[in-house]
Amino acid sequence: xxxxxxxxxxxxxxxxxxxxxxxxxxxxxxxxxxxxxxxxxxxxxxxxxxxxxxxxxxxxxxxxxxxxxxxxxxxxxxxxxxxxxxxxxxxxxxxxxxxxxxxxxxxxxxxxxxxxxxxxxxxxxxxxxxxxxxxxxxxxxxxxxxxxxxxxxxxxxxxxxxxxxxxxxxxxxxxxxxxxxxxxxxxxxxxxxxxxxxxxxxxxxxxxxxxxxxxxxxxxxxxxxxxxxxxxxxxxxxxxxxxxxxxxxxxxxxxxxxxxxxxxxxxxxxxxxxxxxxxxxxxxxxxxxxxxxxxxxxxxxxxxxxxxxxxxxxxxxxxxxxxxxxxxxxxxxxxxxxxxxxxxxxxxxxxxxxxxxxxxxxxxxxxxxxxxxxxxxxxxxxxxxxxxxxxxxxxxxxxxxxxxxxxxxxxxxxxxxxxxxxxxxxxxxxxxxxxxxxxxxxxxxxxxxxxxxxxxxxxxxxxxxxxxxxxxxxxxxxxxxxxxxxxxxxxxxxxxxxxxxxxxxx
Numbered sequence: 001x002x003x004x005x006x007x008x009x010x011x012x013x014x015x016x017x018x019x020x021x022x023x024x025x026x027x028x029x030x031x032x033x034x035x036x037x038x039x040x041x042x043x044x045x046x047x048x049x050x051x052x053x054x055x056x057x058x059x060x061x062x063x064x065x066x067x068x069x070x071x072x073x074x075x076x077x078x079x080x081x082x083x084x085x086x087x088x089x090x091x092x093x094x095x096x097x098x099x100x101x102x103x104x105x106x107x108x109x110x111x112x113x114x115x116x117x118x119x120x121x122x123x124x125x126x127x128x129x130x131x132x133x134x135x136x137x138x139x140x141x142x143x144x145x146x147x148x149x150x151x152x153x154x155x156x157x158x159x160x161x162x163x164x165x166x167x168x169x170x171x172x173x174x175x176x177x178x179x180x181x182x183x184x185x186x187x188x189x190x191x192x193x194x195x196x197x198x199x200x201x202x203x204x205x206x207x208x209x210x211x212x213x214x215x216x217x218x219x220x221x222x223x224x225x226x227x228x229x230x231x232x233x234x235x236x237x238x239x240x241x242x243x244x245x246x247x248x249x250x251x252x253x254x255x256x257x258x259x260x261x262x263x264x265x266x267x268x269x270x271x272x273x274x275x276x277x278x279x280x281x282x283x284x285x286x287x288x289x290x291x292x293x294x295x296x297x298x299x300x301x302x303x304x305x306x307x308x309x310x311x312x313x314x315x316x317x318x319x320x321x322x323x324x325x326x327x328x329x330x331x332x333x334x335x336x337x338x339x340x341x342x343x344x345x346x347x348x349x350x351x352x353x354x355x356x357x358x359x360x361x362x363x364x365x366x367x368x369x370x371x372x373x374x375x376x377x378x379x380x381x382x383x384x385x386x387x388x389x390x391x392x393x394x395x396x397x398x399x400x401x402x403x404x405x406x407x408x409x410x411x412x413x414x415x416x417x418x419x420x421x422x423x424x425x426x427x428x429x430x431x432x433x434x435x436x437x438x439x440x441x442x443x444x445x446x447x448x449x450x451x452x453x454x455x456x457x458x459x460x461x462x463x464x465x466x467x468x469x470x471x472x473x474x475x476x477x478x479x480x481x482x483x484x485x486x487x488x489x490x491x492x493x494x495x496x497x498x499x500x501x502x503x504x505x506x
Contacts, residue, residue, distance in 0.1 A: 029144070029202045030154055034161035035195035036100070036137040040130060041165030043072075043107075043188045045323070046173030048301050049316045050181040052309045057181065060116045066302065066431040070231060070424050071120040073298070075127025076134075077420025078224035081272050084135035084413020085216065092136045092143075093203045099132030100196045107189035111182040119185075131416075138412035140203065142400045152338030152397055159334040159393040167327030174320030219264045219272035226257030227421060234428035239435075273410065277403070282346075283411060285472050286398035287418040289350060292465025293357065293391060294419040295426030296458045297384065300361060302427060303434070303454050307367060308377075311447055322377060329385030330392075337393035346394040346401075347472040353391030354466035360384045361459040369448055391469075398472075426461055430454040 047068065055065045087095045106129060110122035141158060145151040176183035233250035240246045265271040278284050301323070308314040308322055341349060360383030366376055399415035400408060437450035 025202065026144075028198070029204070030141065030157060031161070032195060032198045032202050033096075033137045033140050034158050035191075035198075036096075036130075036133045037158055037162040038165035039103070039188055039192055039195065040134065041162045041167075041327075042169035042172070042191065043126075044069075044298075045166045045169030045301075045320075045327070046176070046184040046187065047072075048305055049170060049173030049320050050177045050184045051302070051305055053177050053181040053316065054119075058116050058119070064116055066427055067116075067120045068123060069298065069302065070427055071123035072127040072130075073420045073424040073427070074224075074228060074231060075124040076131050077127075077417050077424060078227055079128045079131035079220065080135060080413045080417040080420065081223065081410075082216075082220040082413075083132035084139065084410050085272055086132060087136040087139055087413075088407070088410065091205070092140045093199075093205055095132050096136040096140065096203060097196065097199060099129050099136065100192055100199065103129040103133060104189045104192035104196065107192060108186055111186035111189075113185075122185075127420075134416045135413035138396075138400070138416070139408040142403075142408045142412065147401055149338065149342055151400075152341050152393075154338075155396045156335050156338040156393050158396065159337060159389075160331055162392070163327050163330030163334055163388070167324055167331055170320040170324050170327060171317075174315070174317035177316035216264070216268055216270055216272035219261055219268065222257050222261040222264060223272070226254050226261060227424065229254035229257060231424050231428045234425065234432055237432055273414065274407070277407065277410065277414070280402060282398045282401060282472070283403065283414070285468055286350075286395045287414055289354070289391075289465050289468045290395050290399075290415060290419045291422030292426075292461050292468065293354075293388075293395070293422070295422030295424075296357065296361065296462045296465070297388075298423040299427045299430040299454070299458050299461075300364070300384070303430065303451050303458070304364075304377075306434075307448075307451055311369065311451075312371070322373060323381060325378065326381045326385035326388065329382065330389045333386070333389035334393055337389065340390075341394055341397055346398045347469075349390050349394035350398070350469040351466070351473055353387045353389075353394065354462065354469040356383045356387035356390070357462045358459065358466055360387065361455065361462055365452060365455050365459070367448070367451070367455075426458070430457050433457055 051065055051068060054060060054068060060068075083095070083099070103126060106122055106126040110119060110126060113119035113122055138158070141154050142151060145154040172187060173184050176187060229250050233247050233254060236250070237244075237247045262275070265273050265275050304323070305319055308319045309316065314322065337349070360380040363383070364377070364380040368376075371377060396415070400411050403411040431454075433454045434450045437453055
């Protein structure tokens with residue numbers, strides 16, 4: 001399979017049209033599409049800053065508070081595969097516009113929630129809307145920009161917009177939470193409407209894929225229900241007991257549903273996920289790695305926010321400024337990620353970036369009841385920023401390289417699904433760990449003893465991701481040599497054909 005993948009990739013490099021002209025309209029379309037990932041970063045960071053205020057205002061416990069994040073992540077991750085499939089079937093522009101409008105509406109309505117249940121439900125619906133915009137946006141990029149330097153450059157811009165949204169969300173989240181946490185839920189709505197207005201003018205029409213077939217609703221239902229059952233099991237295990245009938249029953253139900261999903265995909269005429277796509281090693285490794293990257297970071301931000309605000313007594317704005325350097329580093333360095341990938345390859349980028357994550361999270365284990373920010377917290381924030389700047393764009397490239405245009409929606413949906421599922425599961429685990437260690441704790445040292453085991457889990461998950469990253473380095477030299485040999489052979493054939501065309505007929 002690896003050989004066929006290399007042929008696909010090298011053929012793409014040698015037979016694609018000339019490099020695109022990056023004119024004002026192309027830049028405009030790219031930036032509008034990138035507005036989706038900007039909104040995602042904005043929303044995640046703003047809500048993260050407001051969590052302690054939400055808990056205090058609505059009387060939400062720690063185990064319930066994490067559902068404000070998890071509700072969005074589950075809606076997002078649970079429907080991304082269907083979102084990617086829908087983009088391929090109905091046309092990427094149409095799906096992008098409709099889902100973005102729903103995202104804007106639900107954002108504004110969620111700010112009116114008067115109890116935790118309504119707030120979590122609104123977050124879930126908002127996540128579903130994002131599940132249709134994200135794969136449509138990424139597949140618009142990957143079908144517009146040819147594999148190679150053009151696509152790598154576009155995906156670097158995509159990552160930069162994500163970091164910019166995250167950085168701006170930190171500041172806005174901190175400022176708005178000082179006024180009232182509801183403003184952090186309202187803000188993404190008007191921004192989404194602005195992006196929608198520009199999208200109507202700049203995003204070109206994309207035809208439906210008439211050969212793609214129909215929808216796989218049973219597959220979408222079983223995979224979403226399976227993930228929900230898994231997260232419910234992990235979140236509720238601390239209260240009900242890990243060996244309780246409820247917990248074991250939910251784990252069994254999750255396993256049955258996910259196994260059913262696989263069987264449905266194998267038998268249905270038009271599967272939600274063509275399982276054969278996982279034979280591509282680069283796509284498979286990228287999806288596994290992003291699960292650990294996003295899962296670890298979402299959990300770290302959750303723990304870090306609670307630590308800074310509840311233990312050190314920081315305000316929401318001070319907390320935002322504390323996290324800000326990571327976003328700034330990503331925004332500053334990500335535009336060069338495409339050039340770095342062209343030079344050293346995405347495999348080396350992923351391995352290096354994962355090591356930075358491990359070092360960053362491990363350093364955070366030094367925190368104490370009154371840690372100094374510059375000496376204890378900032379080094380972790382800087383290393384995380386460097387890790388994201390290197391790893392995230394490289395994984396985006398790996399997840400879509402060598403994939404046919406008619407499956408770009410599927411590939412991008414899988415990648416985003418893996419990220420969100422990783423976020424939901426790892427956050428549920430770390431929250432359960434904190435909950436199990438914090439019963440009856442009222443003193444700072446006791447809360448710290450609850451946070452540190454959760455940080456160990458985050459670090460361990462990242463080490464697992466590092467091992468996955470290093471798997472991509474196996475046989476890298478041989479693959480590069482084979483790819484170079486095939487390119488040279490194809491160039492020789494093209495040159496020979498060109499010479500024959502230039503030779504006058506006898």
